[in-house]
Amino acid sequence: MSPPVPVSVGVLASGGGSNLQALLDAEADPDWPARIAVVVSNRADAGALERARRHGRAAVLLPRRKDQPREVHDQALVQALRAHGVQWVCLAGYMLLVTPVLLQAFPDRVLNIHPALLPAFPGLHGQAQALHHGVRVAGATVHLVDGGCDTGPIVCQGAVPVLPGDDEAALSARILRVEHRLYPMALRWAAEGRLRVEGRRVQVDLPAGEATSLWDPAP
């Protein structure tokens, strides 16, 4: 019996796309249930577009036109995603706010990763916020996107220690390691139909031996 057809995924990224790379790397597993069909970026210089091309995936540049409402931008975005048969959307360092146009086209099917243990430190520079606040435990969160800023139902979280002497770069690197483990995990569950939203909580039909949280103490 051949494995089931992988779910088509669209990744939205504004930057280098190291989380995109983690998702691409996960596809090396022959049983991986998701395949990135298209990467869309608002920035021509996004490393993520180059990564997509290098892996033979569609790379779509969709700059944000300031003279247009965000909704019009998202209509074009939805069109691009649908043109590639996308079923799930992953935000990976995507710096534009998404509108209900995207969320209604992919209801409860847009994932985001955020470099903090939400609900603490939403918005920009979660790592710097954590350092400034003096917390001892930081981390990352994969969540479903709702209308708010980093407020949607949480799929999984990974925690890391904040160590004495950490600066933003050191803490960000430690959190990024966790991000690269969390995002493939969450996407796999999504693609396998294991996520069920109940109010603001996500129930995961977990494979045996897996967990929705992890701790990574390594520097």
Place this chain on the structure above:
Amino acid sequence: MSPPVPVSVGVLASGGGSNLQALLDAEADPDWPARIAVVVSNRADAGALERARRHGRAAVLLPRRKDQPREVHDQALVQALRAHGVQWVCLAGYMLLVTPVLLQAFPDRVLNIHPALLPAFPGLHGQAQALHHGVRVAGATVHLVDGGCDTGPIVCQGAVPVLPGDDEAALSARILRVEHRLYPMALRWAAEGRLRVEGRRVQVDLPAGEATSLWDPAP
């Protein structure tokens, strides 16, 4: 050479006092640098008072009189603490808000423990708040008390997983295990003069091999 005289500690508690017990148990170590001199409670039925008596410590009942300002209550509290030579104060399930009267009498010398990874879920029922929000990582925080509600500079934090099927009792029990490890750790550093407040951050002159964060995955 005899060991240095332990620092005198006052514990304020409104309930059973399991964190008080953890601090008392820590004194079994002959080199332990802190000794609980007095336990003060606002409730006559607080198990913490009974625990104090059982361990031969002063137990002071100081009920809150609704016809008095909180500041007047805290003046009596400071008097009771000073009468026992208290140098550091530990809040352990103390359900009254403390006023500047206490904080000015013990500047940067009042510790609190809170059952959440602050700044997430301050206030009452941190564990239930975490469950309701659907987080995957919860925990506890020891912090210095400032004028706000669970806002003071953080000394140490312990993280635990939130597991599928957790109810408030199960999660609270998991967090409590971590609390019982965190509070003695923080008090020892305090008593040994290892804490230095810088703005809203606490620098800890950490003993070798120790850390300001921990992870406890056990149920």
